[in-house]
Amino acid sequence: MNRRGVGAGAIAKKKLAEAKYKERGNVLAEDQLVQMSKHLEMFKTNLEEFASKHKQEIRKNPQFRVQFQDMCATIGVDPLASGKGFWSEMLGVGDFYYELGVQIVEVCLALKHHNGGLITLAELHQQVLKGRGKLAQDVSQDDIIRAIKKLKVLGSGFGIIPVGGSYLVQSVPAELNMDHTVVLQLAEKKGYVTVGEIQSSLNWEKERAKHVLEHLLKEGLAWLDLQATGDPQYWLPALFTELYSKQITPGESSEGPP
Amino acid sequence: MGFEWPWQYNFPPFYTLQPNVDTRQKQLSAWTSLVLSFCRHNKFYTMNVMEIQESPLFNNKKIQRKLPLESVQVVLEELRKKGNLEWLDKNKTRFLIMWRRPDEWGKVIYLWVSKNGMTNSVFTLYELINGDETEGEEFHGLDESMLLKSLETLQLEHKAEIFTLNDSKGVKFF
Numbered sequence: 001m002n003r004r005g006v007g008a009g010a011i012a013k014k015k016l017a018e019a020k021y022k023e024r025g026n027v028l029a030e031d032q033l034v035q036m037s038k039h040l041e042m043f044k045t046n047l048e049e050f051a052s053k054h055k056q057e058i059r060k061n062p063q064f065r066v067q068f069q070d071m072c073a074t075i076g077v078d079p080l081a082s083g084k085g086f087w088s089e090m091l092g093v094g095d096f097y098y099e100l101g102v103q104i105v106e107v108c109l110a111l112k113h114h115n116g117g118l119i120t121l122a123e124l125h126q127q128v129l130k131g132r133g134k135l136a137q138d139v140s141q142d143d144i145i146r147a148i149k150k151l152k153v154l155g156s157g158f159g160i161i162p163v164g165g166s167y168l169v170q171s172v173p174a175e176l177n178m179d180h181t182v183v184l185q186l187a188e189k190k191g192y193v194t195v196g197e198i199q200s201s202l203n204w205e206k207e208r209a210k211h212v213l214e215h216l217l218k219e220g221l222a223w224l225d226l227q228a229t230g231d232p233q234y235w236l237p238a239l240f241t242e243l244y245s246k247q248i249t250p251g252e253s254s255e256g257p258p
Numbered sequence: 259m260g261f262e263w264p265w266q267y268n269f270p271p272f273y274t275l276q277p278n279v280d281t282r283q284k285q286l287s288a289w290t291s292l293v294l295s296f297c298r299h300n301k302f303y304t305m306n307v308m309e310i311q312e313s314p315l316f317n318n319k320k321i322q323r324k325l326p327l328e329s330v331q332v333v334l335e336e337l338r339k340k341g342n343l344e345w346l347d348k349n350k351t352r353f354l355i356m357w358r359r360p361d362e363w364g365k366v367i368y369l370w371v372s373k374n375g376m377t378n379s380v381f382t383l384y385e386l387i388n389g390d391e392t393e394g395e396e397f398h399g400l401d402e403s404m405l406l407k408s409l410e411t412l413q414l415e416h417k418a419e420i421f422t423l424n425d426s427k428g429v430k431f432f
């Protein structure tokens with residue numbers, strides 16, 4: 001009669017085997033952990049080495065900065081996530097974007113009385129550069145967009161609206177939907193737009209066009225011109241300044257009447 | 259030195275009174291400071307409404323825009339509220355524009371008086387405006403009624419006393 005594996009001895013044996021397996025498993029897991037930590041350590045060292053080696057370039061060269069940002073994005077690292085993190089301490093990039101953010105807010109505030117809180121990216125870029133002076137590190141439009149995205153976190157109403165090939169930066173919390181954005185895009189070329197123009201180029205009902213323009217007036221983003229020949233024109237100061245490139249500086253707002 | 263127009267001057271809707279209250283506020287404050295700096299640049303003191311509406315100030319030929327008369331009135335009324343304008347007749351056709359308010363002029367004049375150690379001196383109004391001594395001072399060439407108003411503010415502060423001498427007026431500073 002075969003009674004193998006049924007007796008008390010067999011049970012003990014089985015338990016022993018299980019314990020051994022478990023032990024082995026633990027060792028394996030530990031090994032893996034050690035290995036992984038090693039990899040991580042190596043990765044970090046390499047990244048640190050890379051970062052410190054190219055620190056100057058990352059800080060100085062806007063193009064290099066874009067590539068570095070892209071690289072970080074692919075591996076899921078956000079060097080701007082915190083001012084205290086390894087990245088900002090290592091590179092000073094965090095400070096760089098915070099500083100830039102403050103400058104952007106300053107420019108937007110100074111020009112708000114003029115453009116109602118809407119500005120083209122190109123104009124904003126130019127004004128920020130002017131404010132930074134010649135000795136400061138170069139800033140690209142990409143940097144500005146990144147800094148604005150950081151500002152969004154504050155819930156300060158900052159937003160970026162794509163128009164044509166460029167962008168409009170919104171610094172007041174006005175509600176803008178797709179209709180408004182499309183109309184802004186239409187106004188981009190001339191600085192103004194009329195009900196008729198909207199109807200013919202977008203195939204909209206008159207009411208829809210009127211509604212959008214009324215909203216832009218209400219938000220203080222557009223100005224009405226009743227002296228134009230033909231339809232009343234709705235002008236956007238934000239677009240006007242760039243098109244007619246009249247000199248304005250952030251200092252302008254502080255100049256009051258005598 | 260040429261006059262430097264603000265950016266709004268070439269912005270067509272600037273010549274249409276804006277329906278949005280906030281925007282209109284910005285528009286009016288831009289208009290009032292433009293009127294003041296324009297009059298200051300040209301040393302205008304008393305003006306006529308029709309005259310000023312036709313002047314380049316409210317009439318931009320380049321972009322073919324002109325601020326309508328009713329809107330001009332709104333701008334001028336805004337200036338009056340701020341203490342920079344005074345109507346000279348009942349029908350509101352002529353006005354005195356004060357790009358410095360009388361009390362501000364008073365300060366400028368008194369500063370000059372004390373800087374030059376002229377306290378306790380007597381001047382005729384004519385001397386102050388046209389005299390050699392005030393040549394190059396900002397108040398040189400000031401409108402006489404404007405000067406009188408400024409001196410009256412100084413009189414209230416006991417820094418000056420205005421008196422009449424024959425046909426003309428004089429002032430003593432303390």
